[in-house]
Amino acid sequence: MTEFDPSEFQQLLLEWFDKEFRDLPWRQTRDPYLIWISEIMLQQTQVVTVIPYFQRFITRFPTIHDLAAADVSQVLKSWEGLGYYARARNLHQAARVIVREHAGQFPSTFAEVKGLPGIGNYTAAAILSIVWGIAIPAIDGNVIRILSRLFAIEEDYKSKEALELYRQKAEQLLNEQRPGDHNQAMMELGAVLCSPRKPKCSICPVVKFCQANLRGNPAAFPVKNIKKIRPHHPIAVGIVWKNGTVLIDRRPEKGLLGGLWEFPGGKVQPNESIEQAVVREIKEELDIEVRVISHFMTLDHAYTHFSITLYVYLCEFVSGTPRAVHCTEWRWVLPEALPCYAFPRANGRIVEKLLQENFSTSSAMHPSIRPPRLNEDKQI
Ligand code: SF4
Incomplete structure (x- = not known):
């Protein structure tokens, strides 16, 4: 070595x-x-x-x-x-x-x-x-991975001891004449060569210094002792139709996906069917009654700390006047106007499918949820 x-x-x-x-x-x-x-x-x-x-x-x-x-x-x-x-x-x-x-x-x-x-x-x-x-070292996940391999750091990478060690090593390595280029080079190395699963050690410029490579197990670093199971949540979502428009609401500003628009819905409770959850969630979120008509799509989505499956149902508006109970505002919107609103990625896929299908299946739907006529610029 x-x-x-x-x-x-x-x-x-x-x-x-x-x-x-x-x-x-x-x-x-x-x-x-x-x-x-x-x-x-x-x-x-x-x-x-x-x-x-x-x-x-x-x-x-x-x-x-x-x-x-x-x-x-x-x-x-x-x-x-x-x-x-x-x-x-x-x-x-x-x-x-x-x-x-x-x-x-x-x-x-x-x-x-x-x-x-x-x-x-x-x-x-x-x-x-x-x-x-x-001259300040920039330490992100890529840099931690490289440092953990260069020095074969055995501590759990999230422990206090390891973080202090990473900071010291990063400072020791930093090029004070070209700190910006050095930091970018470390990020680049982590992105293109020192990847999490299959690092390309044979073409790595600093392989001669790498203790993990010498041991033959670079992919074992950084060491992660605590394995957390990512929770999964089933989510019921309703596309509520009224006179050719659909109901969307805006999430609270603070928190996950804050300020974005979405179709109303929420977590399915134990011992509750998805259809029941759609009706309950929309009542709780907007204080209106809806009737579930048919299944529209199911899609999976993963966030950093949990994953979800969205069960999306077409619904018919029954009664009430929407109130922003668990949202900041709501709107009835023509489907073709939906792309004007910012949606989270999973809801964006619902919008895409709505627009792609152009409601070719609408003839089978209840009359109240028939598709809107195009160019009908209506927001209620
Ligand atoms: S030799 Fe391999 S494991 Fe070591 S820093 Fe280079 S790419 Fe990463």
């Missing part, structure tokens, strides 16, 4: 990065606004997915001032499909803080950047090192 020499490690890493780095849109700039947007989008999302969203977003909101002046619903609409919507709401809030408290200039100290909504240690370090060349 080669003795660990941080300067040789840095040199090999940067030589590889300079030659192999992917020419991504946010790597052609040092504009803190653009770096910030890219870093937030890249949290939890793969590069290939982020690229078109990034380009559309900065076209729609070219400056911090444009973002701050926008309505949050416009920002959420631009984010639709990217997931983890708190990121979009935090971006919007942070833009307003920057305009209000920093005269529209992105701050340049760690404390100020980290004080912005939605920015943690990793993102602050990434922005400051890339934009201003400040």
Whole structure:
């Protein structure tokens, strides 16, 4: 095993990065606004997915001032499909803080950047090192994976001891002359070579330093001692029809998927049929009575900490006037107007199917849930 020499490690890493780095849109700039947007989008999302969203977003909101002046619903609409919507709401809030408290200039100290909504240690370090060349290591899941393998760290990667060890090792490795490039090179290494299951060690520029490779078991790192079972929830959802329009409501601003629109529904309780759950949930959410007509679709969706199956039913409005009991607002909307609203990904798939089918099965439906006539611009 080669003795660990941080300067040789840095040199090999940067030589590889300079030659192999992917020419991504946010790597052609040092504009803190653009770096910030890219870093937030890249949290939890793969590069290939982020690229078109990034380009559309900065076209729609070219400056911090444009973002701050926008309505949050416009920002959420631009984010639709990217997931983890708190990121979009935090971006919007942070833009307003920057305009209000920093005269529209992105701050340049760690404390100020980290004080912005939605920015943690990793993102602050990434922005400051890339934009201003400040020597702070950016430590995310990719970097933890690389460090755990380089040094064959045996502690559970979430333990306090391991986190402190990762911080020390990251500081020891950091190239202080080119901290931004170093941080990006570590992220790149984690993304393209040092992958979770099948790392490409044979072409890794720093393989000579890697203890996990030497032991022949890199995929065993980082060590995860605690295995949590991800809970699963069945969710009943109703597409409620009234005079050719469907009922949607908006989730509370705070919490999972906050501020997005959805079809009403909720968790199926034990000892309750899905049809019963649809009727009950809609009554609780909007204080109206509906009748279930037929099954429309079933779809699975996974979040970080749990997964769901959505059982979606076509329903007929029976009585009552909707009230926003467990939502912030509601609307009756023509199906063709649904794409104007920002939906979470799973609900977006319901919208897609509604529009694709154009209700060709509608002849079999009850008269009250027949499809609307096109160009009927009606919102009740
Ligand atoms: S040698 Fe393999 S396991 Fe070690 S850092 Fe490189 S890619 Fe990762």
